[in-house]
Every structure is written in C-alpha cells, then in structure tokens.
Amino acid sequence: MTPESTAQAIPLPRSHIDPAEEVVVRDAREADLAAIVAIYNEAVASRSATAQLEPVEVEERRPWFAEHSAGHHPLWVAEYGGAVAAWLSFHEFLPRCAYDGTAELSLYVSANFRRRGLGLRLLREAIARAPHLGLDTLVALIFAQNEASLRLFAQLGFNRWGLLPGVARVDGAPRDLVILGRRV
Ligand SMILES: CC(C)(COP(=O)(O)OP(=O)(O)OC[C@H]1O[C@@H](n2cnc3c(N)ncnc32)[C@H](O)[C@@H]1OP(=O)(O)O)[C@@H](O)C(=O)NCCC(=O)NCCS
Numbered sequence: 179m180t181p182e183s184t185a186q187a188i189p190l191p192r193s194h195i196d197p198a199e200e201v202v203v204r205d206a207r208e209a210d211l212a213a214i215v216a217i218y219n220e221a222v223a224s225r226s227a228t229a230q231l232e233p234v235e236v237e238e239r240r241p242w243f244a245e246h247s248a249g250h251h252p253l254w255v256a257e258y259g260g261a262v263a264a265w266l267s268f269h270e271f272l273p274r275c276a277y278d279g280t281a282e283l284s285l286y287v288s289a290n291f292r293r294r295g296l297g298l299r300l301l302r303e304a305i306a307r308a309p310h311l312g313l314d315t316l317v318a319l320i321f322a323q324n325e326a327s328l329r330l331f332a333q334l335g336f337n338r339w340g341l342l343p344g345v346a347r348v349d350g351a352p353r354d355l356v357i358l359g360r361r362v
Contacts, residue, residue, distance in 0.1 A: 201256055201296065202256070203254050204257065206254060206255045210262050214255065214286075215239055219233040220289050221286055226324050227321070227324055229321075246268070254267075262288075263290070264285070264287040264288060265286055266284070268281040279313055280317060281317070285300055285301060298330065301330065305360070305362050315361055317359045320355070320356050321353050321356070322353070328356065331358045337359060338358060342355040
C-alpha cells in the first residue's frame with residue numbers, strides 16, 4: 179500500500195472539506211430554515227458575531243426569510259455533502275428607496291465547517307452576482323472584536339467606512355460596530 183492510499187483510507191474528520199466534493203451555492207428554501215437557524219444560533223452563543231444575545235426559534239425567523247427575494251435580496255446556502263454548511267443573506271440596508279442599490283450582507287458558517295474557504299466562496303459569489311441583483315454597493319456591520327469576519331471581508335476588498343463606538347452592550351460591556359463597505 180502506498181502512503182497515498184493509506185491516507186485515503188483514513189476517514190475524514192467531520193469538518194474536513196474534501197476539495198473533490200463540490201460545494202453547491204443555491205437559493206435557500208423554506209425547508210433549509212431549521213439548518214440556517216441552527217448555524218445562526220451557534221454564532222449567538224459565541225456572543226461575538228451578532229447583537230442577538232438569545233437563541234432564535236425557526237418560527238420567529240419566517241418573516242425574515244420571507245423578506246428575501248431571489249432577484250434582489252437573495253438568501254443563499256452553501257451545501258456540502260448534502261448538508262447546509264453556511265448561509266449568506268442580502269438584506270435591505272435602510273427602508274428608503276434611495277438606498278435600493280445598497281444591500282447589507284450577513285454571512286454565517288457552521289462551526290464544523292469553518293476555515294475551509296466556505297466564507298470566502300460565498301462572499302466572492304455575492305460580489306460577483308451583486309450587479310445582476312440590481313446592487314452597486316455592499317455593506318456589512320461587524321463587531322470591532324470579530325477579527326475573523328473583519329479579515330475575511332478585508333481580503334475581498336471591503337474597506338472600513340465607519341465606526342459606531344459603544345452602540346451595543348454585550349454582558350454589560352460596550353461594543354463598537356464597524357461598518358464595512360465595497361462598491362461592486
Ligand atoms: C467569519 C466566518 C464567516 C468565516 O468563515 P470561514 O468559512 O471560516 O472563513 P474562510 O475559511 O473562508 O476564511 C477566509 C479568511 O477569513 C479570515 N478568517 C476566517 N476565520 C478566521 C479566524 N478564526 N481568525 C482569523 N481570521 C480568520 C482569514 O483571513 C481567512 O483567510 P486564510 O484562511 O487565508 O487565513 C465564520 O467564522 C463565521 O461564521 N463566524 C460567525 C458569524 C460571523 O461572525 N459572521 C459575520 C457577521 S455578518
């Protein structure tokens with residue numbers, strides 16, 4: 179047995195993304211909502227990724243799900259090996275028609291699938307497809323201590339367009355919010 183075939187015989191750990199296995203990015207379906215919420219709740223528990231501090235229920239996220247539209251504000255999932263491993267949402271930035279060309283992105287990768295390139299893959303696709311969705315500007319609102327997200331967005335050309343100091347309070351401590359933006 180060659181060293182290569184020995185390596186192939188070792189079962190892959192759950193978090194390993196086999197480059198040979200295709201990652202499929204597609205519009206989310208309502209049946210994906212439980213997986214989307216589960217991934218979101220992992221981030222809620224970390225207390226560093228979202229201002230939501232308590233886990234959310236699938237039912238309460240249905241209106242949010244319905245606010246998405248495939249042609250302008252899509253909600254995508256990245257499927258790996260048949261399971262939803264990550265999601266990306268385009269959301270209305272502000273409810274005034276002058277902001278119609280700007281969308282706010284949210285991006286969440288399941289803890290089991292992080293550091294495998296899924297975040298980059300989804301964000302790259304968002305930038306590439308944004309002009310076809312009637313968008314010319316993408317923004318993301320990220321806590322200042324969320325180093326992983328700040329690095330990921332910076333890697334794909336997002337710049338720091340603003341800082342809202344101490345606008346959130348998490349476990350009694352003030353949190354700064356960074357506004358990242360990019361023209362597409
Ligand atoms: C931030 C997040 C989306 C990154 O997804 P990911 O699939 O793990 O990221 P990738 O594997 O594509 O990494 C791309 C780049 O992001 C940065 N990055 C990702 N995770 C990082 C970490 N833990 N520490 C530092 N940098 C990190 C790196 O620059 C990385 O490039 P590199 O691997 O060449 O160093 C993921 O950690 C996550 O879901 N976090 C919780 C939710 C969140 O914070 N969302 C942002 C709010 S919208």
